Amino acid sequence: MSALLRGVLLYGEGEPVDVLVDDGVIARIGTDLDAGGAEVVDARGKVLLPGFVDLHTHLREPGREDTETIATGSAAAALGGYTAVFAMANTDPVADTQLVVEHVWRQGQAVGLVDVHPVGAVTVGLKGEKLAELGTMARSAAGVRVFSDDGHCVHDPLLMRRALEYSKALDAVIAQHAEEPELTVGAQANEGEVASRLGLAGWPAVAEEAIVARDCLLAKHTGGRLHVCHVSTTGTVDVLRWAKARGTGVSAEVTPHHLLLTDEVLASYDPVNKVNPPLRTSVDVQALRAALAEGIVDCVATDHAPHAPQDKDCEWSSARPGMLGLQTALSVVAHTMVATELLDWRGVARVMSERPAQIAGLPDQGRPLAEGEPANLALVDPDARWTVRGSEFASIAANTPFEGMELPARVVMTMLRGRITAHEGKVCG
Numbered sequence: 001m002s003a004l005l006r007g008v009l010l011y012g013e014g015e016p017v018d019v020l021v022d023d024g025v026i027a028r029i030g031t032d033l034d035a036g037g038a039e040v041v042d043a044r045g046k047v048l049l050p051g052f053v054d055l056h057t058h059l060r061e062p063g064r065e066d067t068e069t070i071a072t073g074s075a076a077a078a079l080g081g082y083t084a085v086f087a088m089a090n091t092d093p094v095a096d097t098q099l100v101v102e103h104v105w106r107q108g109q110a111v112g113l114v115d116v117h118p119v120g121a122v123t124v125g126l127k128g129e130k131l132a133e134l135g136t137m138a139r140s141a142a143g144v145r146v147f148s149d150d151g152h153c154v155h156d157p158l159l160m161r162r163a164l165e166y167s168k169a170l171d172a173v174i175a176q177h178a179e180e181p182e183l184t185v186g187a188q189a190n191e192g193e194v195a196s197r198l199g200l201a202g203w204p205a206v207a208e209e210a211i212v213a214r215d216c217l218l219a220k221h222t223g224g225r226l227h228v229c230h231v232s233t234t235g236t237v238d239v240l241r242w243a244k245a246r247g248t249g250v251s252a253e254v255t256p257h258h259l260l261l262t263d264e265v266l267a268s269y270d271p272v273n274k275v276n277p278p279l280r281t282s283v284d285v286q287a288l289r290a291a292l293a294e295g296i297v298d299c300v301a302t303d304h305a306p307h308a309p310q311d312k313d314c315e316w317s318s319a320r321p322g323m324l325g326l327q328t329a330l331s332v333v334a335h336t337m338v339a340t341e342l343l344d345w346r347g348v349a350r351v352m353s354e355r356p357a358q359i360a361g362l363p364d365q366g367r368p369l370a371e372g373e374p375a376n377l378a379l380v381d382p383d384a385r386w387t388v389r390g391s392e393f394a395s396i397a398a399n400t401p402f403e404g405m406e407l408p409a410r411v412v413m414t415m416l417r418g419r420i421t422a423h424e425g426k427v428c429g
């Protein structure tokens with residue numbers, strides 16, 4: 001299959017060009033290219049970016065197919081401009097064996113809308129007691145390179161040390177959900193003024209920062225590679241800055257919701273806003289945006305976390321934490337980072353595609369927009385404005401905290417190895 005994108009702006013820069021995609025690669029970039037037999041896409045005024053890579057997605061299969069499957073999550077990813085996602089291990093059964101990671105990998109391949117890379121659990125059953133068979137998962141057909149107990153913190157420092165040592169041997173990365181559990185027992189909201197006013201038990205910033213600091217020390221000591229999931233506080237940014245300055249092998253992600261929302265939205269008591277780590281203050285939001293622009297926080301990851309209505313439409317304290325992200329990520333990043341001039345579109349390519357691909361060691365993702373490169377692409381309409389409706393998403397669940405919000409910019413087309421996977425809001429394939 002071949003396609004000709006007419007009049008597109010590479011990274012939103014310079015003069016419009018035509019991009020001919022053929023045989024899975026960017027075959028030619030030029031002006032007034034001959035379409036030949038290629039399908040012509042009118043891309044005037046649109047911004048072409050490398051396809052997005054999400055290091056943190058919950059697809060819920062196996063186990064909770066009532067909220068998301070690999071097929072529906074892949075569709076949401078394609079519609080959101082993603083060409084690769086990392087499916088977290090907190091499924092049922094947990095992705096802690098060759099059997100489960102290979103199942104997820106094969107199912108993702110069968111659906112074929114996005115490369116679904118299974119994340120392997122660090123510890124057996126996410127229990128934090130003994131290491132899972134990281135080597136077996138790494139050598140499996142799924143080629144696992146990202147390990148995480150996400151949803152849980154690898155709390156035992158000796159286990160974390162061993163995991164980081166393995167990461168070095170396997171050329172992998174350990175993605176930590178940084179939460180000191182002793183400091184967050186019963187926690188419901190960011191510890192501070194809003195939580196006090198609303199009568200919700202506090203989740204203090206230090207519970208995240210203490211683990212990030214410890215893990216950075218362990219990463220430096222072992223020479224292993226650490227990735228910090230969903231950074232949410234100013235203090236974590238300070239720790240990362242210090243750790244990177246002293247040559248620690250650490251990278252970090254921030255979610256779209258932590259770039260936009262604060263704990264003030266909790267006043268509605270609507271559990272759609274309940275998430276782990278919790279929404280923080282506007283001071284934190286500003287610090288996270290600045291850190292992402294500067295590169296102290298490397299990338300954006302969605303932490304796309306579908307939940308069933310019965311787990312969200314209930315009393316705050318019994319609701320599950322988590323929110324959808326795949327179909328709103330680009331627009332929230334445009335709103336918080338591009339409209340504010342903290343990032344240009346080239347910067348968006350860096351934080352949503354290039355850096356995550358590098359962190360996970362994907363050789364054919366996050367590549368430059370140049371002739372001969374694999375055609376993993378996201379086409380964005382920078383002038384679009386649209387209103388978020390969770391019920392219209394490809395996900396089975398609808399728990400978006402952005403419901404009813406008008407957001408700028410929208411993904412209009414996604415290509416995976418030269419094949420159109422989503423176009424104008426419809427999944428292809």
Ligand SMILES: NC(=O)N[C@@H](CC(=O)O)C(=O)O
Nearest residue numbers: 058150151275276305321322
């Ligand atoms: N982020 C969340 O609030 N929830 C995630 C788990 C996690 O990312 O810690 C989930 O699996 O639902």
Ligand SMILES: [Zn+2]
Nearest residue numbers: 150151177229
């Ligand atoms: Zn987590």
Ligand SMILES: [Zn+2]
Nearest residue numbers: 088150151303
């Ligand atoms: Zn998560």
